[in-house]
Amino acid sequence: MDLQFKPEHEAFRRELAEWLQTHLARPWIEELRDPANDPDRLFEIRRRWQAVLNEAGYLGMDWPREWGGRGATAIEKAIYTEETYRADAPPIPNVLGISLLGPALIHHGSEELRRRFIPKMLSGEEIWCQGFSEPDAGSDLAALRTRAEPDGEDFRITGQKVWTTFGLWADWIFVLARTDASDRYGGITFFLVPIHQKGVEVRGIKQISGESEFGEVFFDGAVARREHIVGKIGEGWRIAMTVLSYERGAMSLAYPAQYDGYLEDLVAGCRERGILGRPDVREKLGRLLVDNEVMRANGLRNLAGFASGEKPGPEASIEKLFWSEYAKRLADTALELLGPQAHLVVRSPHSRPGMDWAYEAQWCRAGTIYAGSSEIQRNILSRRVLKLPEAR
Numbered sequence: 001m002d003l004q005f006k007p008e009h010e011a012f013r014r015e016l017a018e019w020l021q022t023h024l025a026r027p028w029i030e031e032l033r034d035p036a037n038d039p040d041r042l043f044e045i046r047r048r049w050q051a052v053l054n055e056a057g058y059l060g061m062d063w064p065r066e067w068g069g070r071g072a073t074a075i076e077k078a079i080y081t082e083e084t085y086r087a088d089a090p091p092i093p094n095v096l097g098i099s100l101l102g103p104a105l106i107h108h109g110s111e112e113l114r115r116r117f118i119p120k121m122l123s124g125e126e127i128w129c130q131g132f133s134e135p136d137a138g139s140d141l142a143a144l145r146t147r148a149e150p151d152g153e154d155f156r157i158t159g160q161k162v163w164t165t166f167g168l169w170a171d172w173i174f175v176l177a178r179t180d181a182s183d184r185y186g187g188i189t190f191f192l193v194p195i196h197q198k199g200v201e202v203r204g205i206k207q208i209s210g211e212s213e214f215g216e217v218f219f220d221g222a223v224a225r226r227e228h229i230v231g232k233i234g235e236g237w238r239i240a241m242t243v244l245s246y247e248r249g250a251m252s253l254a255y256p257a258q259y260d261g262y263l264e265d266l267v268a269g270c271r272e273r274g275i276l277g278r279p280d281v282r283e284k285l286g287r288l289l290v291d292n293e294v295m296r297a298n299g300l301r302n303l304a305g306f307a308s309g310e311k312p313g314p315e316a317s318i319e320k321l322f323w324s325e326y327a328k329r330l331a332d333t334a335l336e337l338l339g340p341q342a343h344l345v346v347r348s349p350h351s352r353p354g355m356d357w358a359y360e361a362q363w364c365r366a367g368t369i370y371a372g373s374s375e376i377q378r379n380i381l382s383r384r385v386l387k388l389p390e391a392r
């Protein structure tokens with residue numbers, strides 16, 4: 001296994017880092033951190049950042065050129081995410097469209113669907129949200145009950161989705177809906193549905209952080225056009241499962257790069273509090289630093305595998321489980337070590353500059369739930385990687 005980057009990878013990294021330094025210099029970061037921001041303004045800042053990235057050709061990098069990509073390799077894409085995380089770039093608002101729906105259209109969609117939806121998805125003119133989870137179908141997604149019934153040429157959608165990220169800002173939603181109640185997996189179809197129509201209602205869900213980043217989406221006979229089905233009727237489950245695997249590896253180096261910055265902040269905070277010399281503090285920080293390097297080494301190992309043509313397998317759960325649980329441990333340690341300082345950051349005149357650890361400690365819990373909870377990742381690892389016997 002070769003864990004070294006080639007000269008062309010290093011050249012790409014340098015070019016990107018320089019580009020980020022030029023384009024991400026103030027006022028982006030200042031604007032993004034302005035405590036006066038309301039959620040709509042924040043969303044618009046992110047949308048503008050997405051347009052800048054798109055114009056420079058950094059979005060959908062690994063897609064074919066004819067669909068706005070640049071045919072980049074998995075390694076270049078991983079370098080892209082690593083550098084944007086290291087630079088603390090704003091997250092793009094169309095993340096679900098570009099990371100999940102885009103690949104679905106490229107691999108399973110018709111030419112017409114690609115032409116109609118991909119350009120506006122990349123530019124951020126049309127924002128997408130993902131309508132998979134339901135009140136009784138999360139980890140067990142195939143239990144979904146939202147139904148799509150034929151109505152002339154088209155379909156009518158009825159049911160409820162939940163935890164829909166950016167539902168309040170989205171123009172379109174990609175929906176898994178049941179077209180055959182008697183077939184658990186083969187009875188699911190992948191629809192593209194406009195949000196702004198009679199028959200769709202989005203309600204924000206207030207989170208512990210005070211934001212409503214996600215919402216509930218209610219369908220009451222909403223129209224879904226037949227030509228807006230991705231793949232064929234009954235192929236929704238297969239498409240949804242395969243698109244999730246296309247993204248594997250993209251984040252391999254991003255989290256360790258982001259946590260480098262977080263760790264720097266934590267060490268600086270401990271120094272300011274005069275506790276950096278304490279053996280118990282050094283032990284905690286040392287463990288976090290070492291584990292971040294373990295995460296980076298695992299990411300490099302994954303990428304080396306992809307580069308040599310390995311297909312992503314159930315081992316991908318190691319990465320998801322590790323970064324999400326690590327984020328919790330890091331934030332909890334910061335709260336413990338920085339004490340009141342950790343709670344007074346960012347939105348107070350008494351704040352020290354830097355991380356908002358109190359916010360991070362609340363937000364990071366989400367990472368252990370979305371995209372397969374930690375329990376589900378452990379199940380995958382025990383069954384499919386370690387081949388342990390089923391618990392009875």
Ligand SMILES: Cc1cc2nc3c(=O)[nH]c(=O)nc-3n(C[C@H](O)[C@H](O)[C@H](O)COP(=O)(O)OP(=O)(O)OC[C@H]3O[C@@H](n4cnc5c(N)ncnc54)[C@H](O)[C@@H]3O)c2cc1C
Pocket residue numbers: 096129130131132133134135136137138139140162163164165166214366367369370371372373374375376379
């Ligand atoms: C920040 C965030 C954003 C999200 N965005 C979206 C989105 O845009 N679109 C969308 O469709 N969904 C979204 N989700 C929903 C997410 O996919 C679900 O929350 C997730 O699949 C878990 O489902 P659930 O919440 O119904 O929990 P459940 O599946 O009800 O799980 C409850 C608990 O039981 C455990 N559990 C469940 N089954 C098992 C099992 N077999 N073995 C052991 N333990 C088990 C789980 O780990 C969990 O601790 C988002 C979630 C979060 C947190």
